[in-house]
Every structure is written in C-alpha cells, then in structure tokens.
Amino acid sequence: MTQPAEPEGASDDAPQEALSLRPLAAADWDAWYDALEVAFGEVEAAERRALWRALTEVDRALGVWDGAVPVGSAAAWTFRMAVPGGAVLPTAGVTMVGVAPTHRRRGVLTALMRHQLDEIHELGESLAVLKASEPGIYGRYGYGLAGWKLDVRIARSRVRILGPGPGRAQQQRIRLRLADPARSSAACERLYARQVPPRPGMLARRPGWDRLSLLDPPEERQGHTALQCVLAEDRRDGELLGYARYSTKVEWQHGGAAGEVRVREVTAAEPAAHAALWAYLLDLDLTDTVLAENLPVDDPLLHLVSDPRRLCPQLSDSLFVRLVEVGDALRSRRYAAPVDVVLEVADEFCPWNTGRWHLHSAGPATAAACEPTDAPADLALSVRELGAAYLGGGTLAALARAGLVRELRPGALAAASHAFAWDVAPWLPHEF
Template sequence: MTADPHSAPPFDLRPLRPEDWEEWYRCLELAFGGEEEPPEERELWRALTEFDRSTAAWDGSSVIGSAGAFSFGLSVPGGAVRPAAGVTMVGVLPTHRRRGVLTALMRHQLAAVRERGEALAVLTASEPAIYGRFGYGQATWRMAVSIPSRRVALPHTPDPTVRLRLVGLAEGSAACEEVYAALVPLRPGMLERRPGWERLPLTDAPGSRDGFSPRLCVLAEDAATGRPLGYARYAVRTSWEGDVPGGEAKVRDVQALTPQVYARLWSYLLELDLVDTVTAYSRPVDDPLLHLLSDVRRVRPTLGDALFVRLVEVGTALAGRGYAAPVSVVLEVSDEFCPWNAGRWRLSCAGPDKPAACERTEDPADLALSVRELGSAYLGGVTLAALAGAGRVTELRPGALGEASRAFGSDLAPWLPHGF
C-alpha cells in the first residue's frame, strides 16, 4: 500500500534535557519569527526553565516543537493563592504546523498538570484563537494608557511621613518584592513570585530598550522607619523639537500599599523633567489612576487580553476560590479535551468568607457551559451573564444565571502584572 504523501510524519514527545535546551529554545524563536533574543534575556529564561515540566517534540534528530510550564501560585477571589501551571514556551516550527504537533503537546501537558495535582493552568496567548479549543478562556484584561503629563493634573498633598528615593534596580529589588508579595492575595490574577522570579523585572537588556534609558526604580518608604511602602520602575527616552523637550517615560510597574502612596508615585512619574508623555502598557482595568487624573479623556485607555485560565480539575478549582454571594447551582460542563471534567457538578457556597464545595451530582442542571467559559469567569473579571449574552452559557433554571454570575464576581478586577 502506498503511503499518503500528505499524512503527518511521525514525531516523538520527550522530556527536555539540559543539553538540548539551546536547540529547543531556538525552535521556539523560529516559531515566533526567528529573531534571537538578547543574551541577557536568553540566560534568564534558561535559568527559569523547569526541565521536568518542559517537553520537546522531535522529528528524527531535530526539535520541531516545544512546550513548558512554570510552577506558580495564582491569587483567586477570596484571597487564597492556589497552585497553577504557567504554560509557556509553546511553539511549532513552520514546517510542521497543522500536523497535530501542538495538539499532542497540549494534551500531554494537561495530563501532566493533572498528575501533579494542579487544578489550574494559565497562559498568555500570542494568538488567542489558538487556545480556546484546548479549553482556555480569557479571564483578564490589561489596560494601556498614554498620559500627556503636561495636560492633566493629579492632586496630592505633600506627606512628610513618606520619602521617595531613587535606587538601582538591584538595590531596590528586595524592597519591591516585599511590597509585591503583600499585594498578591488582594487582587485575583496576580502571580506569587517563586525564587528566581525576582530577576524578571531586573533584566534590562540594552538591545531591548528601543532608545530608552536603563530602567530606573523609585522607592516610597516610611520616612521614620525606612519600611518600603511602594515602588515604580520606569525608563525615559528624551527627545527635542528645537529647544522644546518632548520625552517619554515608559512605566514598567507601579505598586503601593496605600492609596496615598500610590497617588504619590504617579505624581512623581507625571512630574518628571523633560517628559511630555507617560505610557504604561499593562495596568488593571479598574486602576485608581483613572479616578485620580483631572481629565481622564486625555488618557485614552485601550484594552487588550491578558491571562487565559484553564480548569484542569473542575471540582477542585471551583471549590478552591471564594464567592461574592451565596450560590447553589448545578453546572453541566462540557470538556472534550479533558473528558474527566465533563458532566454535572453542584457548586455550593454559603457566601463570602465561607468554604465552597463542588462535587459530582445527578441532579438536573441549572446552567450549561463548557470548561472554557468557566476559565473566563474563574477570576471574577468576566461575568457569566456576559457570556450568556454571547450565547456561550445557557440558563436551564430561571434565576440560576444571575445567582451564579453574582457569586463569581470580584471586588477588584483580576490583573496579571507581568508576563511569563
């Protein structure tokens, strides 16, 4: 019998070995267009690679696909931080696309996540359309702002108890990590940074600066004790039109323990000398900054997708978060990619600060949806009611949609503060 010339060639999935990392990572770079990353960034990602969570797809002696995962803690509604697989470094060479390589990598990875006992997998998507078929739902948005700093005002009252201090990135790292760690449980979607991840905001390759200065760090501290209260990391690109300065400050991140310190840090950024525009590309959609500025229309906020969430174990994941209101609903869940999730689940919780339960049931279903919709709603930033309006959730018992949609809500919009 003649072989089908269009059939997919055989390929093998194998755990990544340290000696294969360079070829594996080069495969990823080629999958994303071929440009090599600066050595500083490349070294960081090698150091952070979890080899026991990384897989290479091989065609003979060549790596033709890659997939990895990082071990994160993810903050969820209610303040808990739950284990989550941070899916990363996923790519297939252009020569081997549409042959089942990506599907095989995703299936293999989700089975491994389940075996490790993690109920959640999360990722950021280069192309969002790809990952819906694997059960990932968009769960958070990011907001970009471009602020004409000379055209807006941000009121603040000088506070002698707070001191601002400009420090080097490495010098300020421990204080920044202390502030960041305190904030993680307060907003869903934030990642608990494990050892080694403090290096991410410190990596500042000259080849990636696009004309901006080396990254700067300003610390806000208690003037009496020196205790860190907040920080901002940013870079500046100066420019001139004749004798008139028109520079730009690009904000990497701003975090603070109190509203007063948060306002003080933004005042500092908006008052930088020789700067006309302050830009930030990843802020929460409910950023208090929008309510501090004198003219929000000039900010022109724009939205983009951020974190995608996949429930690997529906029962464990839904029981592992808090709920904003009492709820008792039976969910008819479809999940073709991870069939162990399919079927009816009763979700019950007496209300905020009460433990939740999610168990198999034979009771009639109140809502019908796929695991993708559960991923979108999981962190409280996408409502089940909105998904129902798009025809993606079906109400089977009158009133069940409103009950569940309210319960899944969050006081603060979920936000992913940095990529991976």
C-alpha cells in the same frame, strides 16, 4: 510566551508517525529554544535568553522532534496564583509554546496540549494559565479569557494627579527616594508579595524570578536610559509603601523637550503612595509623554487624574485560565454571594471534568463545596467559560448574552453570575 502554531481547522489529534513527542533533555535546550525563536520570528537578547534557560523547569518541558530536529515545544512553570477570597493555589504557567512553520496542520500543537494537560492533572494542579501572543487558538483547549489589561499613553502636560481626597497629611508623610533597582529589589519583592492574595490572577514570585523584573538588556532599551527605581517611604520610620520602575528617553522637537517616560511597574500598599508615585512620574523634567503597559482595568490612576481621556487607555487581553480539575478549582475560591447551582460542564480535552457539578456556598465568609451530581442542571457551559468567569472579571451573565452559557432553570444565571463576580479585577503583572 505562547504562540498559536496550529490554526483553527487542523484535524489531527497526534503528530504523524515520523514525529516523536518526548520530554526535553537539558542538553537539548539550546536547539529546542532555537526552534522556538524561529516559530516566533525573533532572536532574543543573550541576557534574556540566558535567564529563560536558568528558569526553565526542564522536567516540565516537552518537545516534538522530526528525526534530530526539534519542531514543536511547550513548557510549564510551577506557580501559585491568587483566586477570589485570598487563597493562592498551585497553578501551571504554560509557556514556550510554538511549532515550526514547516510543521503546521500536522497535529503537533494538539498533541503537546493534550500531553501537557494530562501531566498537569497528574501533578495535582487544578489550574493552568497562559498569556497568548495570538489568543484565537487556545479556546479549543479549554482556556478562557479571564483577565484584561490597560495600556496608557499620557500627555503629561495635560493632566495632574488630584490626590486621594482629604489625604494631604498622608501624602506629606511620604518621602520619595531614588534607589538602585538591584539593591532595592529585596524590599520591593516583600512589598509585591503582600499584594498577591487580595488580587485574583497575581502570581506569587518564586526564588529567581525577581531577576526578570530587573532584566534590562542595553539592546532592548530603544534609546531609553537604564532601568531606574523610585521608592515611596514613610518619613517616620522608613517603611516602604510603594515603588516604581521606569526609564526615560530625551528627545527634542522644534527646539523643545519631548522626552518619554516608559513605566515598567508601579506597586503601592496604600492610596497616598500610589498617588505620590504617579505624581512623580508625570512631573519628570524634559519629558512630554508617559507610557505604561499592563495596568489593571481598575487601576486607581483612572480616578486620580484630572482628565482621564488624556490617558488614551487601550484595553487588551492578558490572562487566560484553564480549570484542569473543576471540582477542586471551584471549591478553592470564595463567592461574593450565596450560591447553590448545578453546572453542566463540557470538556473535550479533560474528560474527567465533563458532567454535572453541584456548587454551593453560603457567601464570601465560608468555604464552598463542589461535587459531582446526578441532579438536573441549572446552567450549561464549557470549561472555557468557567475559566473566563473563574477569577471574577468576566461575568456568566455576559457570557450568556454571547450565547456561551445556557440557563436551564429560571433565575439560576443571575444568582450564579453575581456569586462568581469579585470586587477586585483580575490582573497579571508577573511576566512569564
């Protein structure tokens, strides 16, 4: 979780002398996390807090201290993220960013971000990503909005699943089976892992992170049942083709059932399994509404339902990407079309990125090259815009229409925008 603890307009680049920035010691974790909860104005369930403590990479956590009191925090997790073309790259997952309300506008956040980006660069990770509780602050640190998500609220009696075209035989070979979420987790994790490379923005799940997918503190259920899991399997050999995790809440209004289904996750390896799982979720007895958060913007559900308006889709920001090492990041992904362009990149926070970069690729089947150059620039942009376009979701052309990318050579924008785009939308289902 990240929080804008220092608003736009703060001018200091470093904490005042009374404050000290230093790596976190394991013994200080509780006090450090207590300060983070104050910054967020919330107290987490004990079970969730214990899991965050177990997952924290202490050697990648930073704190700012006022004497003996922690007043600022930032951390990173060691992840690997899929990028266009199927490569899964080392990526820093920025998290636990907060500043005490008593210490805002004192350069605390700026110092944390600068120190953290230097460390990420030294570790050789060319990418950093985050999810922002409030996104307005992170652009000035070079993070661009690269991925969106959809939330849906479905009046289930008003829609039906149409099914994937002529695939009735395929649907008939699928068996749905309720399973214990924990006992089925290993098989579900193997299926999740197979979905990572084709989808930009997905994070490979590291050992121990499967526990976050199963976390279900009773005090967070808000009247819902414990977490449930349904598996979609091949009748012929029992192969797992998909799964859904969800909970239900029974309510009654005017003598009738008006329960709710809260969908936590739907993962499927093929269209028929995806359709079967959603048909199941939209047909649970005693329920009236199905809620699902964090679907990809190109989710097949948009095309499977009889009336997409009844999904009441709501779009919101999800994944912010920062290119920490421009050359390595740009040559590590594939491009949808041939591209030969010189980019003039501005990067105030990571000066090693500032300058002109010659990017060229023969298309999606070949590796790209990206090197510093003195050749005239074709496009001018900041590292934030590169981050926004990097995963192929937002386009350079759209950013140019917003005045954020400048075309310096006629025709360069259209060609580069087409090459950066990708036919699978970025998506981040992995919480952190």
